[in-house]
Amino acid sequence: MFSIPSLYELGSCSDTYDVVGMLNPRSMAEAKAVAAGITHKEAERHRRKRINAHIATLKSILPNTIKKDKASLLGEAVRRVKELKKTAAEHNEGEVNDYPSEADELKVSQCQITGLIKAALSCDDRPEIILDMIEALKAAEAKVVRAEMATVGGRTKTLLWVRLAPQNDAGLGGLRRALKMVMDKSTSSGQACKRARYYHL
Amino acid sequence: MFSIPSLYELGSCSDTYDVVGMLNPRSMAEAKAVAAGITHKEAERHRRKRINAHIATLKSILPNTIKKDKASLLGEAVRRVKELKKTAAEHNEGEVNDYPSEADELKVSQCQITGLIKAALSCDDRPEIILDMIEALKAAEAKVVRAEMATVGGRTKTLLWVRLAPQNDAGLGGLRRALKMVMDKSTSSGQACKRARYYHL
DNA sequence: ATCAACACGTGACTC
DNA sequence: TGAGTCACGTGTTGA
Numbered sequence: 001m002f003s004i005p006s007l008y009e010l011g012s013c014s015d016t017y018d019v020v021g022m023l024n025p026r027s028m029a030e031a032k033a034v035a036a037g038i039t040h041k042e043a044e045r046h047r048r049k050r051i052n053a054h055i056a057t058l059k060s061i062l063p064n065t066i067k068k069d070k071a072s073l074l075g076e077a078v079r080r081v082k083e084l085k086k087t088a089a090e091h092n093e094g095e096v097n098d099y100p101s102e103a104d105e106l107k108v109s110q111c112q113i114t115g116l117i118k119a120a121l122s123c124d125d126r127p128e129i130i131l132d133m134i135e136a137l138k139a140a141e142a143k144v145v146r147a148e149m150a151t152v153g154g155r156t157k158t159l160l161w162v163r164l165a166p167q168n169d170a171g172l173g174g175l176r177r178a179l180k181m182v183m184d185k186s187t188s189s190g191q192a193c194k195r196a197r198y199y200h201l
Numbered sequence: 202m203f204s205i206p207s208l209y210e211l212g213s214c215s216d217t218y219d220v221v222g223m224l225n226p227r228s229m230a231e232a233k234a235v236a237a238g239i240t241h242k243e244a245e246r247h248r249r250k251r252i253n254a255h256i257a258t259l260k261s262i263l264p265n266t267i268k269k270d271k272a273s274l275l276g277e278a279v280r281r282v283k284e285l286k287k288t289a290a291e292h293n294e295g296e297v298n299d300y301p302s303e304a305d306e307l308k309v310s311q312c313q314i315t316g317l318i319k320a321a322l323s324c325d326d327r328p329e330i331i332l333d334m335i336e337a338l339k340a341a342e343a344k345v346v347r348a349e350m351a352t353v354g355g356r357t358k359t360l361l362w363v364r365l366a367p368q369n370d371a372g373l374g375g376l377r378r379a380l381k382m383v384m385d386k387s388t389s390s391g392q393a394c395k396r397a398r399y400y401h402l
Numbered sequence: 403a404t405c406a407a408c409a410c411g412t413g414a415c416t417c
Numbered sequence: 418t419g420a421g422t423c424a425c426g427t428g429t430t431g432a
Contacts, residue, residue, distance in 0.1 A: 036404090041426060047272065047407070048424070054275035061282050069422060071248060074255035077278055081262050084285035130331065146349050237419080242411060244421065249409070270407060 100155035104187055108176045116145060117162045117172065123183040125156040132185065133158065136178040141165035301351065301358035305388055309377045317346060318363045318373065324384040326357035333386065334359065337379040342366035 055070060058077050068076065100122040107120045123129075130149075137144060137160075146161040164171065256271060259278050269277070301323040308321045324330075331350075338345060338361075347362040365372065 037427085039405095043406070044408095044426070045424095050272040051275060052424090054272060054279055057279050058275070058282070061279060061286070071251040071255060071422090074252060074259070077282065078255055078258050078262060080282055081259070081278065081285070084282070085262070148347050238412085240420085245411070245423095246409095248422070253409090272407090 100150065100152060100157035102155070104183055106176065106180055106183060108172055108179070110172060117142070117164065117175065119160040119162060119175065119179055120157070121160075121179055121183055122155060122157045123186045125151045125154050126186055129156065129182065129186055132182045133160075133179070136182050137162065137175075140175045140178040142175055142178075301353060301356035303356070305384055307377065307381055307384060309373055309380070311373060318343070318365065318376065320361040320363060320376065320380055321358070322361075322380055322384055323356060323358045324387045326352045326355050327387055330357065330383065330387055333383045334361075334380070337383050338363065338376075341376045341379040343376055343379075 055073065059068075059073055062073070062076050062080060103122075104124075105120070105122040108117065110117045142162040142164055144160060144162055148159040150157050162175065164175065256274065260269075260274055263274070263277055263281060304323075305325075306321070306323040309318065311318045343363040343365055345361060345363055349360040351358050363376065365376065
């Protein structure tokens, strides 16, 4: 709102020189410099204003909003951006690369943060594979939080997000074994695709 | 790296006073003040350093990386946080409220940004509902990008993320009609759940 | 020579 | 009082 006059503005030697300059007709250049000074001052004010405005909105956005200094706030911001970027990437993973691989494949991994388990399996397609998978998951005490499936050219790829029952002792191994059986049953039986291709997601 | 000595540090009147103070035994207070001054100076340096470090990492994180000034960068940061927060919320929508409603229900909506269509339907459960749905979606020329399903107490709720074929003229209406038929078939036929409950995702 | 962006040191304020 | 944070005006540098 107001600017507090600083020491050298009030009584410093350089300021004294300025005063002398003001009384001197030769002062044109210095007067210009002073004028430029005030525009400079205001420009810097605008700059700070913009930055602080963004920081303020950041503070309002982040759920962390309560009592933090500016630096820590920015730290929170980078944390959020990283975290959200990562989860977004995970969520999109299904959409961007949802095609069955040629070789049979089974990957099971667990998210350290959420505890959620993600399973991805590619194998030959067959009509009953969904039911088999549901049975296998039930046997493994795995609750399906989310599922995606894609079949193309007689091959199918399934993505499963799963949560295991708390008292489950077989753990990831049990889940992996159950799914492996479903896969193997699919590839070993030459009777794949006797019926029409039902699933084309 | 290094601080350029400013005018008043080198030759200002106040600095002269400081020198006098140094030679004077009565200068204790001023010496303390000077000492405090340097810690203050350094403290402020650290503060700036932290802030700028966070800003730098932000710059490296954001895909926007291309030469932007500090304020605009922060603006981009808030944009990203808002955007990612919104998409994250949309993605989690399925997980948080994935329970069938008591009354039959069909909602179809289209995301303005991605063009993706989200359909949510609740109805009585029956074993063949998945196949019926797949047929209906095929007829509506809808490509399923993602699907979630939950059944509890003989009721089932399905969430579908779908993309229509470009040349599709029936549009949202056609998709809605197709899904409605699946729902109605499920509720009208009293033969729901004659077989064991297969799907419990 | 103008402009915009930056880092710096300093006064004020708070806990 | 002292350690920490903030806004300010300024000097400096690259387009």
